Amino acid sequence: MQSVGPVTPQSRHFAEPLALQSGARLPAYTLVYETYGTLNDARSNAVLVCHALNASHHVAGTHAGKDKSEGWWDNLVGPGKPLDTNRFFVIGVNNLGSCFGSTGPMHDNPATGRPYGADFPVVTVEDWVDAQARLLDALGIDQLAAVIGGSLGGMQALSWSLRYPDRLRHCIAIATAPNLSAQNIAFNEVARRAIVTDPDFHGGHFYAHGVVPKRGLRVARMIGHITYLSDDAMESKFGRLTRNGGAAATPARYAYSTQDIEFEIESYLRHQGDKFSDYFDANTYLLITRALDYFDPARDHGGDLSVAFAKATCQFQLVSFTTDWRFSPARSREIVKALLDNRHRVSYAEIEAPHGHDAFLLDDARYHGLLRARFDLIANEADAHAAAPKSTGVAA
Amino acid sequence: MSDRKDMEIIAELVPPGSRVLDLGCGNGELLALLRDTRQCTGYGVEIADENVLACTRRGVDAIQLNLEDGLAIFEDQSFDVVLQLDTMQHLRNTERMLRETARVGRIGIVSFPNFAHWPNRVRIATGRMPVTKAMPYEWYDTPNLRVGTYADFEVLARKTGLSVLDSFGIQGGRVVRRLPNLKASVAVFKFQKA
Numbered sequence: 001m002q003s004v005g006p007v008t009p010q011s012r013h014f015a016e017p018l019a020l021q022s023g024a025r026l027p028a029y030t031l032v033y034e035t036y037g038t039l040n041d042a043r044s045n046a047v048l049v050c051h052a053l054n055a056s057h058h059v060a061g062t063h064a065g066k067d068k069s070e071g072w073w074d075n076l077v078g079p080g081k082p083l084d085t086n087r088f089f090v091i092g093v094n095n096l097g098s099c100f101g102s103t104g105p106m107h108d109n110p111a112t113g114r115p116y117g118a119d120f121p122v123v124t125v126e127d128w129v130d131a132q133a134r135l136l137d138a139l140g141i142d143q144l145a146a147v148i149g150g151s152l153g154g155m156q157a158l159s160w161s162l163r164y165p166d167r168l169r170h171c172i173a174i175a176t177a178p179n180l181s182a183q184n185i186a187f188n189e190v191a192r193r194a195i196v197t198d199p200d201f202h203g204g205h206f207y208a209h210g211v212v213p214k215r216g217l218r219v220a221r222m223i224g225h226i227t228y229l230s231d232d233a234m235e236s237k238f239g240r241l242t243r244n245g246g247a248a249a250t251p252a253r254y255a256y257s258t259q260d261i262e263f264e265i266e267s268y269l270r271h272q273g274d275k276f277s278d279y280f281d282a283n284t285y286l287l288i289t290r291a292l293d294y295f296d297p298a299r300d301h302g303g304d305l306s307v308a309f310a311k312a313t314c315q316f317q318l319v320s321f322t323t324d325w326r327f328s329p330a331r332s333r334e335i336v337k338a339l340l341d342n343r344h345r346v347s348y349a350e351i352e353a354p355h356g357h358d359a360f361l362l363d364d365a366r367y368h369g370l371l372r373a374r375f376d377l378i379a380n381e382a383d384a385h386a387a388a389p390k391s392t393g394v395a396a
Numbered sequence: 397m398s399d400r401k402d403m404e405i406i407a408e409l410v411p412p413g414s415r416v417l418d419l420g421c422g423n424g425e426l427l428a429l430l431r432d433t434r435q436c437t438g439y440g441v442e443i444a445d446e447n448v449l450a451c452t453r454r455g456v457d458a459i460q461l462n463l464e465d466g467l468a469i470f471e472d473q474s475f476d477v478v479l480q481l482d483t484m485q486h487l488r489n490t491e492r493m494l495r496e497t498a499r500v501g502r503i504g505i506v507s508f509p510n511f512a513h514w515p516n517r518v519r520i521a522t523g524r525m526p527v528t529k530a531m532p533y534e535w536y537d538t539p540n541l542r543v544g545t546y547a548d549f550e551v552l553a554r555k556t557g558l559s560v561l562d563s564f565g566i567q568g569g570r571v572v573r574r575l576p577n578l579k580a581s582v583a584v585f586k587f588q589k590a
Contacts, residue, residue, distance in 0.1 A: 333461075333469060336459060336469065340459075340469060340474075341471060347458055348461075350460045350461075366449070370449055376453070
């Protein structure tokens with residue numbers, strides 16, 4: 001299938017401070033984003049794609065001159081793809097605190113003239129959504145045809161429906177949860193401790209020391225990666241295969257080492273960790289896992305998710321994957337129940353996929369078939385919006 | 397409900413503007429009909445991927461759940477009408493599902509193949525299991541876990557504490573009110589909690 005081809009990231013600076021959930025203010029900031037497709041005259045066909053932990057604004061297409069630079073959701077977004085850029089104007093935004101261009105801990109703190117490092121304010125899903133809304137203001141988009149995201153991106157999509165109910169017609173939340181469980185937070189905390197206790201972390205101000213806490217980042221990524229895969233997927237991919245190979249009948253001799261790589265799964269995790277530590281920022285990892293921990297829209301409503309969703313007005317599509325144990329189908333069903341209690345329009349698909357949490361990034365036929373059907377409806381609706389005479393607006 | 401005529405007969409039982417839950421909604425055809433002709437809203441519950449997809453294409457909201465896991469996701473009396481059409485015979489826990497139907501909806505409507513339809517009786521009399529349009533399967537490959545008759549359901553309804561508001565048979569796209577247990581291949585019951 002076709003790709004959107006080479007794309008160039010854009011950026012926009014916001015001079016007006018952003019009030020954060022913590023009470024802190026981000027004095028000024030820059031958001032980096034990409035867009036694909038064309039905004040129609042009625043501005044009714046915009047879709048916002050929210051990214052998860054380690055992704056960015058680079059959702060689809062490639063960056064010219066770079067190998068393997070496909071966007072992280074290139075299998076979903078493009079001409080003729082389920083989120084069809086021939087019909088939609090798709091926007092990917094890098095979130096605040098990230099390390100892919102938008103203002104983050106490696107940028108200078110205007111108060112000190114030095115990188116924020118650990119002093120970058122804690123940002124939440126709600127803060128990200130507020131910043132995204134300002135970008136839409138700047139782009140002249142009042143109402144989105146849809147907001148879509150998986151995992152942490154799904155949380156942003158849900159948050160959109162609560163913070164700006166009039167500004168989206170559809171919320172598509174995939175492999176997500178209404179909040180993190182104690183086990184989820186526990187995994188995040190192990191990852192954070194790995195980073196913070198790395199001697200190269202220097203309390204988050206490692207930039208000044210010219211070092212990167214790579215050991216911590218590696219371990220953090222290894223932990224994360226275990227939770228993205230299902231037990232079955234890991235078993236079928238690696239099983240007890242050893243580095244030195246050998247047939248089942250005549251297995252290779254163990255190295256009898258406690259430090260060297262013996263099993264293939266170890267090799268895989270170390271490889272993932274190495275790759276990750278080359279490009280990801282340690283402070284960003286701490287910030288983003290914290291944003292995950294804090295997301296809990298029911299909290300301000302006595303823990304009642306149904307009350308929290310009372311103010312939503314858009315239509316919802318929830319999707320979960322049967323082998324996802326990080327954000328299990330039961331967590332998606334909690335959201336579905338809250339929406340049903342409010343009589344909101346909601347569809348829910350539970351996709352039988354072997355890959356675990358990672359499934360939301362893969363192109364399983366049932367999963368993508370469903371999203372294609374959903375986006376077809378949304379596109380027809382956006383066309384109808386474009387065809388209908390505007391109820392407000394200036395006289396011609 | 398594969399037959400369009402049968403579906404239209406069932407649709408007539410649903411008051412216009414109702415909030416409807418269709419358990420085992422299939423491809424969403426009935427919910428779309430109720431939406432388009434009777435201004436109804438609501439959801440379908442389905443387990444099969446292809447049916448969930450078909451519902452999505454129709455703009456019918458489907459919730460993908462296994463009915464055997466119960467209806468805990470739906471609150472008491474949260475629907476005007478709960479439909480259970482051509483579904484009951486596929487469920488292990490028939491009695492619990494009926495109770496749940498009456499809990500979640502103010503009115504329940506069920507339909508199922510009537511095993512006592514006379515051609516079935518004749519077939520049984522020859523010593524063989526019936527294979528008909530309403531029950532097109534051989535005994536060894538049928539997905540139907542439960543086979544019952546129009547008369548059997550009247551007994552079960554009483555036992556389950558349901559009061560039957562209306563009941564009839566459907567045969568060849570027509571309502572059968574005289575001797576439905578003998579003359580109809582499909583049994584239809586409309587009920588509420590007693």
